[in-house]
Amino acid sequence: MSEFEEQAALWDEWAATYNESSLGPAAPAARALAELADDGPALELGVGAGRIALPLAQRGIRVLGLDASHEMTRRLLARREDLPVDILIADMAAFEAPCPVALIYIVSSTFYLLTTPERQISCLQSCSRALRADGRLVIEAAVPGTSALPLEEGLYVRAVEPGYAKLSVVAHDPVAQTLRSQEIRLDETGLRMLPVTRRYTHLSELDLMAQAAGLRREARYEGWSLAPYRAGCPRHVSVYSVAGEHRDGFRDR
Incomplete structure (x- = not known):
């Protein structure tokens, strides 16, 4: 069984008892992502039951949600109503978007569910290919060794x-x-x-992986308030652009 098939089975199993509220409020993330997305469209990797995709769509951004799990996305579709959210069942380590997108985002340390460096780099390469020339990739994750991701057994x-x-x-x-x-x-x-x-990545490692995939870091924040990242912050929100296509006027705080 491939890792993608394992992930699909795992999150189908998790779906019945998945508790979105344990991940915190969605509004701050949706607000920040809407600012970064311009008019969209946006692609969420690991969309799950739509905790972020649905409030982002309520802000007028068309969202394509990619996930391995039919059961998780079934929960999303049951809540979608007439919001502009579509579903793609695919492996986030190796995917093709149906059209170039303005924003790709991966929240709640979902990037760490890719359990080898090869799959993580492959994901970043897929993101690089799927982004518009002026598009951005946003990764939110816990910082290893902090209170958000302790490394003690x-x-x-x-x-x-x-x-x-x-x-x-x-x-x-x-x-x-x-x-x-x-x-x-x-x-x-x-x-x-x-x-x-989960396979965690240190911040410098993530930047090097992104660079190898044709991306460069524009900014790093301590959370969805978009305040500058400081050493010791438990979480990071990192923003990458396609290398050589740095957008003028971006607020690099």
């Missing part, structure tokens, strides 16, 4: 409520830069186990 208690408990077991491979997690949920129906593997 162990057993973590995520939630304890009457009749319900959620635990995570985490194993860290510092050589491969992978975190293998098993989420364990216990309730009156029994035990449910949901695995996930």
Whole structure:
């Protein structure tokens, strides 16, 4: 089974209990992405159930949402109504957009679900090909070694409520830069186990990968407020453009 097929099966399994609220409010991200997208269209890699795509579409940006999981995107379609959001089932490591896009964005550390450097670089190459000459790629992710992405192994208690408990077991491979997690949920129906593997990238590594894919960094922010990134910030929002096509007037804060 390919990694794409594994991801599709994994997130089909996650879909029934996926909790978007655990990822924080969507409005700040949608507002910032709408500013960066101009008139669109935008492409979201790992669109899931539409946490960001739907509020971005409410701002008048046409969105193409790419995902591996039919079940996750089925949840999105059930909520779409008449918003301009379309779905593409494809591997985000190797995809072709149906048309050049103004913005590609990957949020909530979804880039880390590509579990080898080869697949991560392939994703960035696909993004470079899909962007318009004046387009941008935006990656939001946790910074390794901070409170948002601790690199310690162990057993973590995520939630304890009457009749319900959620635990995570985490194993860290510092050589491969992978975190293998098993989420364990216990309730009156029994035990449910949901695995996930992530390969984190350090900031300088991500910039080098992007450069190898024909992209260059325009800006890096500490979050969706678009305040400048400072050392030690737990999350980053990095903006890349097609190399040689740096847009005039961009607010590089």
